[in-house]
Amino acid sequence: MRSHVSAASLVAFLIPALLTGQEPLQNGEGDRVANAAPRSREAAASPVDTSPVIDGRMDDEAWAQARVLGEFIQREPVEGRAVSETTEVRIVYDAEAIYIGAWLFDSDTSGIVVGETRRDAALTNTDAFQIILDTYLDRQNGFVFATTPAGIEYDGQVTKEGQGSASPRRGQRQQAGSGGGFNLNWDGSWEVATSVDANGWYAEFRIPFSTLRYPRGGNQTWGVNFSRNIRRHNEEAFWAPIPRQFNLYRVSMAGTLSQFEAPSQKVFTITPYVLGDAYRDYTLQSSADFSPAVGGDAKIGLTQSLTLDLTVNTDFAQVEVDDQQVNLTRFPLFFPEKRPFFLENAGSFSVGTPQETELFFSRRIGLYEGNEVPIQAGARLTGKVAGMQVGFLNIQANHLDLLDEDVGQEVRVESKNNFGVVRLFQEFENRTRLGGIFVHRLNTDDTNDYNLTYGADGRLGVGQALTFDGYVSGTTTPDVSGGEYAYNLGGTFETRDWNVAAQYRGNSASQRSPGSGSCDRTSRGGSTSTSRASARPGSFTSTATSSSPTARSSSCPRSTSPERDCRSRSRSGTASSSRRGATTTSTGASRSTPT
Numbered sequence: 001m002r003s004h005v006s007a008a009s010l011v012a013f014l015i016p017a018l019l020t021g022q023e024p025l026q027n028g029e030g031d032r033v034a035n036a037a038p039r040s041r042e043a044a045a046s047p048v049d050t051s052p053v054i055d056g057r058m059d060d061e062a063w064a065q066a067r068v069l070g071e072f073i074q075r076e077p078v079e080g081r082a083v084s085e086t087t088e089v090r091i092v093y094d095a096e097a098i099y100i101g102a103w104l105f106d107s108d109t110s111g112i113v114v115g116e117t118r119r120d121a122a123l124t125n126t127d128a129f130q131i132i133l134d135t136y137l138d139r140q141n142g143f144v145f146a147t148t149p150a151g152i153e154y155d156g157q158v159t160k161e162g163q164g165s166a167s168p169r170r171g172q173r174q175q176a177g178s179g180g181g182f183n184l185n186w187d188g189s190w191e192v193a194t195s196v197d198a199n200g201w202y203a204e205f206r207i208p209f210s211t212l213r214y215p216r217g218g219n220q221t222w223g224v225n226f227s228r229n230i231r232r233h234n235e236e237a238f239w240a241p242i243p244r245q246f247n248l249y250r251v252s253m254a255g256t257l258s259q260f261e262a263p264s265q266k267v268f269t270i271t272p273y274v275l276g277d278a279y280r281d282y283t284l285q286s287s288a289d290f291s292p293a294v295g296g297d298a299k300i301g302l303t304q305s306l307t308l309d310l311t312v313n314t315d316f317a318q319v320e321v322d323d324q325q326v327n328l329t330r331f332p333l334f335f336p337e338k339r340p341f342f343l344e345n346a347g348s349f350s351v352g353t354p355q356e357t358e359l360f361f362s363r364r365i366g367l368y369e370g371n372e373v374p375i376q377a378g379a380r381l382t383g384k385v386a387g388m389q390v391g392f393l394n395i396q397a398n399h400l401d402l403l404d405e406d407v408g409q410e411v412r413v414e415s416k417n418n419f420g421v422v423r424l425f426q427e428f429e430n431r432t433r434l435g436g437i438f439v440h441r442l443n444t445d446d447t448n449d450y451n452l453t454y455g456a457d458g459r460l461g462v463g464q465a466l467t468f469d470g471y472v473s474g475t476t477t478p479d480v481s482g483g484e485y486a487y488n489l490g491g492t493f494e495t496r497d498w499n500v501a502a503q504y505r506g507n508s509a510s511q512r513s514p515g516s517g518s519c520d521r522t523s524r525g526g527s528t529s530t531s532r533a534s535a536r537p538g539s540f541t542s543t544a545t546s547s548s549p550t551a552r553s554s555s556c557p558r559s560t561s562p563e564r565d566c567r568s569r570s571r572s573g574t575a576s577s578s579r580r581g582a583t584t585t586s587t588g589a590s591r592s593t594p595t
Helices: 007-019 031-035
Strands: 042-044 073-076 087-093 097-105 128-134 142-147 154-158 191-197 200-208 218-230 235-238 255-262 268-275 293-303 306-312 375-385 388-397 400-404 409-414 417-428 432-443 450-462 466-476 485-494 498-507 524-535 540-555 586-594
Touching: 042 087, 087 255, 097 128, 097 218, 128 154, 128 200, 142 191, 142 200, 293 375
Parallel strands: 042 255
Antiparallel strands: 073 235, 087 097, 097 200, 128 142, 128 218, 142 154, 191 200, 218 235, 218 255, 268 293, 293 306, 306 375, 375 388, 388 417, 400 409, 417 432, 432 450, 450 466, 466 485, 485 498, 498 524, 524 540, 540 586
């Protein structure tokens, strides 16, 4: 049922609901209160001389030396209740890697849901076991590793506890890219194996220290949490209890892993390539065009927490294709970055509102309307220095000439451009951070053609329930008059039974042209306020939304759209576990949906 209500009515409804407390707990769920502020969980890793064999059988002597971690607590369906099936985890380590074993016992093994065998397949519709490691113990970021009974590899990087922004707009996580708070396209080098028998299923992980980034070698204290999905029960349980309004990415509620040592080592990998081809258009050319190419990429660990990526004559032929999407609108689709050079710590460069206004969007580099723009050379430095997250990038792209069939000759469609980014931010306690960014695009053939983008962003956490998030930015472009700005201020309030979000944003039409960023063409110049509230007091879900646009001007120009360099390509192949080196105008709307 839908009904239109005024904004005043919406506020009048929400404030009493939030101030008069939560719904009474029923069905023996009183222990939820005790878990609202769960006690800190602590784990220790045991050293081993002989590392376990990663075969999923869990019969190695090394596991017998490890401390058993259990007492998993449900998040769903009954928050605070013990997990319905016995779950145990053990952790050991040697000089090269950390090993995590999971004993996932099950009283009805015929009910285990194996799921897809595709790499990074969604875990919501299958039994699964997940790990998050907060290696800097900053309680905001982490590495995720997971698997299913099928033994798939699932990994990603979490930033800002998986919260991309305070925007009430929600999108698909896998298409949100690094700006969405979780970068599923990051691929680490690690191993996992699983097995199933009459007592349940088992998962054995080997995660090399070289795959992870941490402050320094020696004694370590990391944040850690584990979760188990039991699909037939619609059950999700955690080792360090998580309230139902949050998920595994709530790193600030994770336990700690200590009493182990990690080596002080520096990563160095190099990936060279040699290509050769011949091309001739018999209608236009008298001889064949031979185009040999030599280049490569390198990854160098300057310190344990600072990584330098280099590339020369970059070749992206091995990159995974984009997920296939069907566009039923006149606006461009969003495709996340999948090129390995840009993926590590990609969330560090994220400023703006995911899929709406992103001050830096790496797919603006090296692509033009589905055609590859040659990259001559590039460097990228990411990591932490003295507790501050830093990110530097500079890439020189060559020009691109394409055949114009109307005139029968090649025409220049893209000039030589230099792209640069400087990003710095400091993280504080309780989900709080403050940072700035500077981005430039410079046409090296014409110095009067450039774009400069600069901005500041921040986040403030108040308790566990309230978070404020915002940014302000400006751009400088020749021959563009008037203000070039964009801003966004939002907040979210999340409790066990309520989720309330509000956002106020604005921009000038000219700001919608960040030279190395992207914008959503459904948004226009001016300012807009949006709010959303949802309630889940046990028997039904209630959702209320409102949107109040103000003065608007011309829409986002074509040049700002990522459509031209983010074309969809059909997805091919499968992956399995193995070793692997216009905002709507309305006064408001509300609806209630029985569950």
